[in-house]
Amino acid sequence: MGLGADTLDMLERLHAEGRLTVPRSVMEIGAQQLSNNFLEAKDRIDRVGKIFKIPTTCPLPDPTPTYIVHGDLEHLAEDAPRARDFWTWLGFDYAAVDFDGSPGSIPLDLNFDPAPAPHVGKHQLVTNFGTTEHVANQLNAFKVIHDFAAVDGLMVHAVPMQGMLNHGLVNYTPKFFWMLARSNGYRFIYMNLGCGEVSYAFPDNVADAIRPFDAAIETRRGALPQLDAVLIVVLQKVFDITFVPPIDVPTGTRTDNAAMKERYWTVFKPHAFARVPQPLSRRFAHVLARLKSSFMRK
Numbered sequence: 001m002g003l004g005a006d007t008l009d010m011l012e013r014l015h016a017e018g019r020l021t022v023p024r025s026v027m028e029i030g031a032q033q034l035s036n037n038f039l040e041a042k043d044r045i046d047r048v049g050k051i052f053k054i055p056t057t058c059p060l061p062d063p064t065p066t067y068i069v070h071g072d073l074e075h076l077a078e079d080a081p082r083a084r085d086f087w088t089w090l091g092f093d094y095a096a097v098d099f100d101g102s103p104g105s106i107p108l109d110l111n112f113d114p115a116p117a118p119h120v121g122k123h124q125l126v127t128n129f130g131t132t133e134h135v136a137n138q139l140n141a142f143k144v145i146h147d148f149a150a151v152d153g154l155m156v157h158a159v160p161m162q163g164m165l166n167h168g169l170v171n172y173t174p175k176f177f178w179m180l181a182r183s184n185g186y187r188f189i190y191m192n193l194g195c196g197e198v199s200y201a202f203p204d205n206v207a208d209a210i211r212p213f214d215a216a217i218e219t220r221r222g223a224l225p226q227l228d229a230v231l232i233v234v235l236q237k238v239f240d241i242t243f244v245p246p247i248d249v250p251t252g253t254r255t256d257n258a259a260m261k262e263r264y265w266t267v268f269k270p271h272a273f274a275r276v277p278q279p280l281s282r283r284f285a286h287v288l289a290r291l292k293s294s295f296m297r298k
Contacts, residue, residue, distance in 0.1 A: 002033045002076045003083050003129055005041040006194060008048050010156065010234070011090075013190065015051055019154060019236075020124065025093040027123040027148045029110070029141075030131030031102035032083035036063035036074055039081070049090070058089045071163065071228050072198040095119065097144070108144070111137040115147035121240070123148050128157045130230075133168030143243040146184060154189060155235045162229035163196070165203050177233045179246035183266050185273045190234035199225040239276050241266075 014020050038045075045058050066075040084104065087094045097108040106116060110132070126148045135141040149155050160171045174191070181188060202221040210217045244266050252270040255261060266272040 002035040002080065003038050003086070004035050004158075004194075005037045005044065006158075006232070007038065007129070008041060008044045010190070010232070011048055012051060014154065014234070017189075019189065022091075023093065024091055024125070025123045026087050026095070026125040026127060027119065028083065028087075028094075028096035029126065029128045029145060029148075030134075031096035031098040031100075031105045032127070032129050033076055033080040034060065034083055034086060035076055035080070036066070039063040045086075052090050054090060056089070058086060060085065070200045071196040071226065073164075073196065073228055092125070095123070110135045110141040110144060112140060113144075114140075115144045120147050121150050124150055124153045126153065126155045128155070128159065130158060130160070130168075132157075133159050133170050133172070136169055138170065139245050142180060142245075146237065146243040149237040151237055151240050153237050155186070155237065157233045157235075158194070158230055160228070161193070161231040163226040164228055165206055165226065172231050174231065175248070176246065177231075177235070179248060181235055182251065183244040183246045183264070184237070184241065185239045185266065185276070186235040187238050188233075189236050190232070192232045194230040194232060196228035199227045202226060239273060239278075241276060 011020070039060055040063050042060075045060070049056075049058060060081055064077050064080070066077050069075050082103070084094050084096065094104075096102065096105040097110070098105040099107045099109060101107075106119075108116070126145050128145060132138065132141045132145075145155050157172075157177070160167055161173065162171065164171065177191070180186065202224040203226070207217050207221050244264060247264050247267055249267065251267055253268055255268060261268050
């Protein structure tokens with residue numbers, strides 16, 4: 001889906017909260033381009049640059065008008081500038097995974113391939129701006145994201161939740177990310193919903209596929225207008241553990257299946273994360289904080 005202007009708001013928020021410290025690195029899941037509404041937000045781009053103490057103006061072209069795909073979603077031009085130009089201007093070490101030959105990207109099949117060893121646990125920011133909905137193997141895709149992220153690193157998802165029936169293979173629910181966070185001990189940093197403002201007709205090809213089985217779809221589809229919505233989630237990786245897939249059962253569910261107990265140990269074992277050691281870097285930070293507090297009291 002590309003980077004929209006709302007990415008600028010997110011970066012301002014994360015920077016204000018002290019979550020993007022130096023050195024900065026970003027791994028894009030799918031090498032992204034910049035949408036027209038991003039390119040139109042020049043004042044906001046400049047403001048983000050000042051916040052990040054960048055002395056130059058971001059060298060981005062003016063937007064190129066295209067056309068509306070549906071609702072108010074504008075088509076992303078093939079020659080739209082690469083998000084890499086923005087990230088590197090902002091001082092991030094940049095990497096991306098894609099198999100379409102995007103310049104500088106790592107060819108990776110998210111259905112099957114693991115995260116390349118040199119990048120495991122190395123990235124402060126991992127972005128999924130509309131990529132994983134095009135992947136059938138959700139388990140592998142989210143494992144790759146988990147593996148790329150450094151401890152305390154952020155994983156940013158902006159993915160379809162509603163509408164977009166011809167866009168990808170899946171749409172997401174908030175519950176998916178709640179269960180994903182529970183399984184891996186992620187901290188929720190942010191969640192929001194981006195909604196289109198223009199509804200549009202139920203897609204012709206979906207109605208055509210249903211019509212042989214239910215002729216009434218032709219009249220019913222008028223009551224099914226579509227409105228696009230994007231789910232935006234920022235999660236923080238807190239624990240250095242092997243990825244645990246989300247599973248839709250209550251925490252502490254009992255099972256006699258030894259394989260499932262081991263596979264979903266963070267879910268089946270109550271208070272599982274209380275037994276997971278904190279990374280040395282965080283323990284050291286806590287010691288410094290306690291020493292500082294003790295010094296200030298004196």
